Amino acid sequence: MKTVIFDFDGTLADTLENGIKIYNQLAKKKNLPLFTKKEKDLLRTQTIPQLAKTFQIPLYKVPLIVKQLRSLMLKNKIIAKPFIGIKPTLWQLKKSGFKLGIISSNTEENIDFFLEQQDLKNLFSFVSSEKNIFGKDKKIKKVIKKEKLAKKKVVYIGDEVRDIEAAHKAGISVIAVTWGFNSEKILQKYQPTKIVRDPKEIFNAVEEVFG
Structure with missing residues (x-):
C-alpha cells in the first residue's frame, strides 16, 4: 500500500508561536537567549545546528531543551491548530486509499x-x-520495517531541512512544505523530491511522486 508519512510540528500543526512562548518561559529560568521577532525570522533561514551556533547554545544541549519544551506543551495543554487546508487534504488522501502515518520529534501524547x-x-x-x-x-x-512497507511506496512530508536529510538517509521520497519552520530557499538547497507551497498542493504532489 502507498504510504504517506507526515511530520507534525510545522507540517500538520501550527505550533511555532506557542513553541516560542514556551521556549522564552524556559529560557528565563535556564538563562538561555530569548527569541524576539528578529530571532524568529532567523529560525526560517537556518538549520538547527546553525541556530545553536548563532545563539551560542551547545549543540549537545539542544535535545534536552526540546524535550523540556515538549513536556511543558503537554503540561500546559497547548492547543495547536492545523494549517488551513490540511484537514481536507488528509481526508482526500485517506479516501483515495493512501495509508497515513506520523513520525515526529514531538511526543505521542x-x-x-x-x-x-x-x-x-x-x-x-x-x-x-x-x-x-x-x-x-x-x-x-524502524517504522518501514515494522509496518512492512516498501520504500518505493513511501513518501515523507516535512517542513525542515532535517526532514529532508532523514528521508534521504532512509532511502525514501520526501515532499518539503514551505509554511513551517524552514524557508523555501533553504529547503531547496537540500533537494527534496517535491516542494509544495500550500496544503492543497499535497495530494497532487503525492500522486506525482508515486507516478
Missing part, C-alpha cells in the same frame, strides 16, 4: 491530544515519536 481535538485520530494508521531530534532517519527505517 502531544500528537494524540491534537488529533483527538481535531477529530483526525482515525485517519492515521500509526503515530511514532523519535526522542532524538537528529535521529529521525533511524525511526523512519
Whole structure:
C-alpha cells in the first residue's frame, strides 16, 4: 500500500508561536537567549545546528531543551491548530486509499491530544515519536520495517531541512512544505523530491511522486 508519512510540528500543526512562548518561559529560568521577532525570522533561514551556533547554545544541549519544551506543551495543554487546508487534504488522501502515518520529534501524547481535538485520530494508521531530534532517519527505517512497507511506496512530508536529510538517509521520497519552520530557499538547497507551497498542493504532489 502507498504510504504517506507526515511530520507534525510545522507540517500538520501550527505550533511555532506557542513553541516560542514556551521556549522564552524556559529560557528565563535556564538563562538561555530569548527569541524576539528578529530571532524568529532567523529560525526560517537556518538549520538547527546553525541556530545553536548563532545563539551560542551547545549543540549537545539542544535535545534536552526540546524535550523540556515538549513536556511543558503537554503540561500546559497547548492547543495547536492545523494549517488551513490540511484537514481536507488528509481526508482526500485517506479516501483515495493512501495509508497515513506520523513520525515526529514531538511526543505521542502531544500528537494524540491534537488529533483527538481535531477529530483526525482515525485517519492515521500509526503515530511514532523519535526522542532524538537528529535521529529521525533511524525511526523512519524502524517504522518501514515494522509496518512492512516498501520504500518505493513511501513518501515523507516535512517542513525542515532535517526532514529532508532523514528521508534521504532512509532511502525514501520526501515532499518539503514551505509554511513551517524552514524557508523555501533553504529547503531547496537540500533537494527534496517535491516542494509544495500550500496544503492543497499535497495530494497532487503525492500522486506525482508515486507516478
